[in-house]
Amino acid sequence: TQLLEQSPQFLSIQEGENLTVYCNSSSVFSSLQWYRQEPGEGPVLLVTVVTGGEVKKLKRLTFQFGDARKDSSLHITAAQPGDTGLYLCAGYSGAGSYQLTFGKGTKLSVIP
Amino acid sequence: NAGVTQTPKFQVLKTGQSMTLQCAQDMNHEYMSWYRQDPGMGLRLIHYSVGAGITDQGEVPNGYNVSRSTTEDFPLRLLSAAPSQTSVYFCASSYTGAAYTFGSGTRLTVV
Numbered sequence: 001t002q003l004l005e006q007s008p009q010f011l012s013i014q015e016g017e018n019l020t021v022y023c024n025s026s027s028v029f030s031s032l033q034w035y036r037q038e039p040g041e042g043p044v045l046l047v048t049v050v051t052g053g054e055v056k057k058l059k060r061l062t063f064q065f066g067d068a069r070k071d072s073s074l075h076i077t078a079a080q081p082g083d084t085g086l087y088l089c090a091g092y093s094g095a096g097s098y099q100l101t102f103g104k105g106t107k108l109s110v111i112p
Numbered sequence: 113n114a115g116v117t118q119t120p121k122f123q124v125l126k127t128g129q130s131m132t133l134q135c136a137q138d139m140n141h142e143y144m145s146w147y148r149q150d151p152g153m154g155l156r157l158i159h160y161s162v163g164a165g166i167t168d169q170g171e172v173p174n175g176y177n178v179s180r181s182t183t184e185d186f187p188l189r190l191l192s193a194a195p196s197q198t199s200v201y202f203c204a205s206s207y208t209g210a211a212y213t214f215g216s217g218t219r220l221t222v223v
Binding site for chain 2: 030031033035040041042043044045048088090092094098099100102103104105
């Protein structure tokens with residue numbers, strides 16, 4: 001069974017601070033996605049990373065896929081209250097397995 | 113608007129009752145999945161489908177049935193509801209099978 005460990009589980013920071021969320025596994029993934037979920041809504045896809053070492057930027061969010069494709073990180077620069085939410089990483093193993101393995105999420109609160 | 117539509121949004125059932133959670137997508141996606149989300153447990157896969165007529169079990173399939181008669185629809189049936197099935201249920205669809213579009217969820221309480 002593939003597992004994805006996310007850390008930290010909870011994060012409360014002041015507006016303007018920087019933060020990093022980690023997603024780690026002992027398994028190799030073909031790709032890894034990051035989702036953000038707001039209360040009462042479903043997860044919304046932010047990014048997919050595919051190549052080991054890949055870095056993608058989405059405004060103030062920077063996503064990195066580890067060289068060995070076993071881990072990933074999400075860095076937010078100058079956090080804003082609108083960044084508040086549950087951040088989920090999900091790994092796709094490929095090879096005919098059409099299933100995602102989700103981490104348990106990081107609940108981020110950005111205080112104005 | 114294109115996307116994944118789930119109905120109902122809220123439901124209360126008595127133990128032993130049955131019901132169907134509806135899911136429809138209008139993006140012509142082949143891949144569809146059902147997840148449940150519980151506090152501290154994350155999202156767990158119940159059943160998934162790789163196309164019309166093809167379904168398979170996920171991590172937590174017991175007590176649930178699915179069918180996929182059309183590309184658009186993927187209903188989830190609870191056969192005999194139990195309090196342990198109290199959860200938030202999400203339907204999701206994908207073009208590639210790798211990255212998914214989620215519905216807004218059904219919050220189910222079994223009393």
